[in-house]
Amino acid sequence: MYQNMEDMLRLSKEQQIPLYQLILENEMKLTDKSEEEVWKQLSMRFEVMKDSASKALTKEGKTVGNLISGITKKHYDYTLKDETVCGTFINSVMARALSCSEVNASMGKICAAPTAGSCGIIPAVLITLQEEKSLSERKILEGLMISSGIGAVIMKNATVSGAEGGCQAECGVAAAMAAAAVVYLSGGTDEMVMDSVAFSLMNCMGLVCDPVAGLVQVPCAQRNASQAINGLLSADLALGGMKSVIPPDQVVDAMYKVGKMLPLSLRETAMGGIANTTQGKKITKEIFGD
Amino acid sequence: MEISILNVLGPVMIGPSSSHTAGAAKLSLTARSLLTKPFTHVSFGLYGSFAKTYKGHGTDIALVAGALGIKENDERLKRAFLIAKEQGVTYDFYELDLENTHENTVVITFTYTDGEKMEVVGSSIGGGEILIRKIQGFETELTMNSSTLLIRHLDRVGIISEITKVLADEGINIGVMTLNRKARGEEACCTIETDSYLTKNVVAELKKLGDITSVQAVNVE
Known part of the structure; x- marks a missing residue:
């Protein structure tokens, strides 16, 4: 039985099983599901992710107030032109993250990962990596198992709710979960997996939740794009051999404490940050009246 | 680890918000599952x-x-x-002032074709999870995460033991049980959350007991 990342590392070593196997066995024990059923459930979720990550690339979604309608298609068209600063890979990841956000805001079907507001990060990273490195479906699902196992530990020891911990707890945790899968899928060690989680959370510590008009659109869509890249670069930092000076579990703890310290106005109440700008307030008034 | 990975990656839902969209749909879907007759109108009182x-x-x-x-x-x-228009169902929304309740609370009132009403009060408590607080004026605390029985009956000595005996005989384990009555010897309401699928047979056996007004089973996949 594990409660944190340190336990996970120790148990998978002791039992000489891969990290994903440890998480799988815990899930089977916890939910009484067969191994086949757990893989099936993950695969079903990945299918939903693939749909939501591609839907808005070519077709504009209709969102309340039209704050992000069409941003995905525009970015995808730019990506295809091959004149980008960060390259096709990075921009494809961002386009897919935007797609999930736009689909979510236009009442389309998504898989919360770990929340609806942060639903674009894990799909964008995993689908683009799968395409880039020709990874098998099974390998991707193993990565997804590691992502969600890490997510569960963070949910247990901290929070993934924007109302409780700010955006760092939603999009930041999604970035950490994505990084963990990327390190595994790139052949990194289990220690590297955990270090990438620490880096992802460090890189966005304190990020506030400040949605304009309380809608899951701005700056949520942009944060999905940028935190997807945070996950990727954090994976590379770990894969390159950089060790986290602070143990990953302590970084999770710090993220939770910072979240608790955030004033209410910066925790999903639409009373601070971007939401509380002159324009932000004007948009709110236009959509909801006074 | 006591958190399921399927709760981390999930729910699969229609956006944009697990509490304001997915939870809301789940609340009225649950209220609908308690209907006994066809309805023509549904009212939603919104709070917070x-x-x-x-x-x-x-x-x-x-x-x-x-x-x-x-x-x-x-x-x-x-x-x-x-779809409501196609089915000839009408609806309305109004704002409510309730005291001491959760932020995301709704009072759902269905009007049956014969004019009779059915009212359910529930809250969306986050991550798509819900809590049913009141059914037809009886207080409850149902999460609808497991199969649930709603039994309306007369308040009298021994009736609960008769109900639980039927469940025991059918091999059904009781998880959570609540009991409420309007007044001594009057109408009462018993809700039972179980670990098993509730068959038509169980419902039929419960209906055979004396002083039972109605039995409804809501199964959860």
Whole structure:
């Protein structure tokens, strides 16, 4: 039985099983599901992710107030032109993250990962990596198992709710979960997996939740794009051999404490940050009246 | 680790908000499952954050969808207003002032074709999870995460032991049970959350008991 990342590392070593196997066995024990059923459930979720990550690339979604309608298609068209600063890979990841956000805001079907507001990060990273490195479906699902196992530990020891911990707890945790899968899928060690989680959370510590008009659109869509890249670069930092000076579990703890310290106005109440700008307030008034 | 990875990656839902959209659909879908007759109209009294932001999060659309039997992960959800029109179902929304209740609370009132009403009060408590607080004036605390029995009966000595005996004989384990009555010797309501699928046979056996007004079973996949 594990409660944190340190336990996970120790148990998978002791039992000489891969990290994903440890998480799988815990899930089977916890939910009484067969191994086949757990893989099936993950695969079903990945299918939903693939749909939501591609839907808005070519077709504009209709969102309340039209704050992000069409941003995905525009970015995808730019990506295809091959004149980008960060390259096709990075921009494809961002386009897919935007797609999930736009689909979510236009009442389309998504898989919360770990929340609806942060639903674009894990799909964008995993689908683009799968395409880039020709990874098998099974390998991707193993990565997804590691992502969600890490997510569960963070949910247990901290929070993934924007109302409780700010955006760092939603999009930041999604970035950490994505990084963990990327390190595994790139052949990194289990220690590297955990270090990438620490880096992802460090890189966005304190990020506030400040949605304009309380809608899951701005700056949520942009944060999905940028935190997807945070996950990727954090994976590379770990894969390159950089060790986290602070143990990953302590970084999770710090993220939770910072979240608790955030004033209410910066925790999903639409009373601070971007939401509380002159324009932000004007948009709110236009959509909801006074 | 006591948190399921399927709760981390999930729910699969129609956006944009697990509490304002998915939870709302689940609330009215649950209320619908307690109907005993066809209905023509449904009213939604909105409180707190539901009342303030329902338009932006599609809470209104999700509530109507649930009332029509459309689940929170069904892509038809978005077209609920249109589907209601096709089915000849009407609906309305109003703002409510309630005291000491959760931010996202809704009072759902169905009007049957014969004019009779059925009222359910529930809250969306986050991550798509819900809590049913009141059914037809009887207080409850149902999460609808497991199969649930709703039994209306007369308040008298021994009736609960008769009910639990039927369940024991059918091999059904009781998880959570609540009991409420209007007054001594009058109408009472018993809700039972179980670990098993509730068959038609169980419902039939319970209905055979004396002083039972109604038995309803809501199964959860």
